[in-house]
Amino acid sequence: MTRVWLPSSLEELWPLWAENPGAALYAGGTDLLVRRRAGLVRPEALICLERVAELGRIEPDGPEVFLGAAASFSRLLSSPLVTEKYPVLAAALQRIGSPQVRHMGTLGGNLVTASPAGDSLPPLYTLDAVVELVAVGATRRVPIAEFIQGPGQVDLRPGELVSGVRLPATDGNLQHFEKVGSRAALAISIASLAVAGRLSDQGEVLQIKLAWGSVGPTVVCAPAAEAALQGKKLTPETLAAAGELAQQAASPIDDLRASREYRLALVKNLLLRLAP
Amino acid sequence: MTIRFEINGEKVELEVAPDARAVDVLRRELGFTGVKEACGQGECGACTVLIDGQSRLSCLMLAAQLHGRTVLTIEGMAHGDRLHPLQESFIEHGAVQCGFCTPGMILAAESLLGREPRPDRERIRQGLSGNLCRCTGYQKIVDAVEAVVRDGGEKP
Numbered sequence: 001m002t003r004v005w006l007p008s009s010l011e012e013l014w015p016l017w018a019e020n021p022g023a024a025l026y027a028g029g030t031d032l033l034v035r036r037r038a039g040l041v042r043p044e045a046l047i048c049l050e051r052v053a054e055l056g057r058i059e060p061d062g063p064e065v066f067l068g069a070a071a072s073f074s075r076l077l078s079s080p081l082v083t084e085k086y087p088v089l090a091a092a093l094q095r096i097g098s099p100q101v102r103h104m105g106t107l108g109g110n111l112v113t114a115s116p117a118g119d120s121l122p123p124l125y126t127l128d129a130v131v132e133l134v135a136v137g138a139t140r141r142v143p144i145a146e147f148i149q150g151p152g153q154v155d156l157r158p159g160e161l162v163s164g165v166r167l168p169a170t171d172g173n174l175q176h177f178e179k180v181g182s183r184a185a186l187a188i189s190i191a192s193l194a195v196a197g198r199l200s201d202q203g204e205v206l207q208i209k210l211a212w213g214s215v216g217p218t219v220v221c222a223p224a225a226e227a228a229l230q231g232k233k234l235t236p237e238t239l240a241a242a243g244e245l246a247q248q249a250a251s252p253i254d255d256l257r258a259s260r261e262y263r264l265a266l267v268k269n270l271l272l273r274l275a276p
Numbered sequence: 277m278t279i280r281f282e283i284n285g286e287k288v289e290l291e292v293a294p295d296a297r298a299v300d301v302l303r304r305e306l307g308f309t310g311v312k313e314a315c316g317q318g319e320c321g322a323c324t325v326l327i328d329g330q331s332r333l334s335c336l337m338l339a340a341q342l343h344g345r346t347v348l349t350i351e352g353m354a355h356g357d358r359l360h361p362l363q364e365s366f367i368e369h370g371a372v373q374c375g376f377c378t379p380g381m382i383l384a385a386e387s388l389l390g391r392e393p394r395p396d397r398e399r400i401r402q403g404l405s406g407n408l409c410r411c412t413g414y415q416k417i418v419d420a421v422e423a424v425v426r427d428g429g430e431k432p
């Protein structure tokens with residue numbers, strides 16, 4: 001029978017994990033317990049992270065903001081640190097699952113699941129998030145684009161867990177998120193787009209980062225599209241040109257939710273929504 | 277393992293298999309069969325319960341996670357013979373047909389009103405978006421919640 005622990009601190013967690021190295025970690029369980037139910041994973045023991053105090057922190061740290069890996073999406077959404085400073089992330093979290101799923105699901109779970117449709121990932125790319133990993137006596141910080149290595153694949157070493165995400169201060173005045181799913185709630189993204197950057201008073205792009213979800217094996221970035229927008233105003237024409245460059249970076253698939261062609265069209269069309 | 281928590285105003289202590297799901301313990305060990313299970317994978321909301329006032333899916337929780345919490349199921353909504361205003365309103369508005377989704381719907385609505393006492397129709401829809409109903413077509417359910425918001429939660 002699978003044993004289960006709910007440690008309330010990392011200090012309590014480490015010895016438990018050392019004695020039960022085969023134990024799987026989970027936070028909200030909205031991915032892991034679904035997979036377990038479906039028989040896809042059979043962990044010999046489980047360690048639930050929901051009560052580990054260090055992983056629930058949401059706080060400023062100098063100019064940065066630290067978002068604990070096991071803070072639920074709804075807790076993140078009730079923090080002005082998230083909603084006021086990083087509206088692109090807040091907009092994405094607001095579109096995840098249903099209220100119940102947002103009361104349970106976490107950033108740590110979304111990151112480690114590393115689904116091509118993981119909705120927090122594109123905004124975290126555009127915000128230059130750094131993933132913080134802890135093991136006994138060691139901490140590593142890895143930029144999100146290096147942490148996510150492919151679908152379901154992340155740079156997580158044995159004995160390590162995600163403690164949280166660090167977001168650098170942003171002076172950007174442009175943050176935007178779009179998601180297309182087949183139903184308002186519970187819809188796995190068919191395509192999503194996160195945008196963060198800075199516009200001049202005249203509306204010219206001083207700096208811009210773009211990241212698409214669900215249109216490739218993992219988050220799709222398009223430096224060529226970003227470069228094409230540099231110094232330009234966001235008009236239907238400049239955005240369409242950038243959108244065509246982005247389409248070359250995308251490699252969407254056909255699946256039961258949408259066709260490859262539809263997703264490719266969305267790569268460009270979601271960008272057009274930035275036009276004033 | 278032994279878990280202790282409060283459910284519908286009563287403290288309970290019970291021995292559970294460590295990997296038992298919350299939905300199974302609530303239904304089978306404690307007899308709260310108002311907690312329904314349909315999909316078992318987070319999609320339908322039938323198994324919704326309130327944990328410390330917040331809606332969660334008991335099919336995606338282990339019973340161990342109930343330890344130390346305050347749990348509310350549909351059985352705890354009425355006060356004696358007096359139904360909760362949401363329950364009254366669901367009856368009045370014909371928001372119940374087969375009734376299978378109703379406990380989850382009412383608890384999702386209660387969670388919504390707990391964090392946002394005056395939602396408009398759109399916000400009510402969003403608040404109930406994790407709950408599927410195969411029968412009513414949702415209009416009457418939204419009407420029922422809207423009426424409770426309008427009456428400030430109190431029925432004459």
Ligand SMILES: Cc1cc2nc3c(=O)[nH]c(=O)nc-3n(C[C@H](O)[C@H](O)[C@H](O)COP(=O)(O)OP(=O)(O)OC[C@H]3O[C@@H](n4cnc5c(N)ncnc54)[C@H](O)[C@@H]3O)c2cc1C
Pocket residue numbers: 024025026027028029030031032033034049055069070095096097098101104105106107108109110111112113117118119120160161162163186187188189317318319
């Ligand atoms: C009905 C439903 C709708 C959904 N809708 C969406 C959606 O719209 N968008 C979306 O992106 N996702 C969606 N999801 C997927 C899921 O909710 C998210 O991926 C969520 O972020 C998972 O978080 P969790 O804490 O529940 O993960 P868990 O299930 O607890 O864990 C998932 C994986 O991450 C690992 N893990 C968790 N935390 C840590 C940590 N701190 N360190 C190391 N490893 C860790 C676990 O070991 C496990 O392998 C949905 C799921 C359901 C059931």
Ligand code: FES
Pocket residue numbers: 312313314315316317318319320321322323324333334335336
């Ligand atoms: S039974 Fe839990 S969500 Fe469907």
Ligand code: FES
Pocket residue numbers: 371372373374375376377378408409410411412
């Ligand atoms: S009344 Fe039958 S499922 Fe909603």
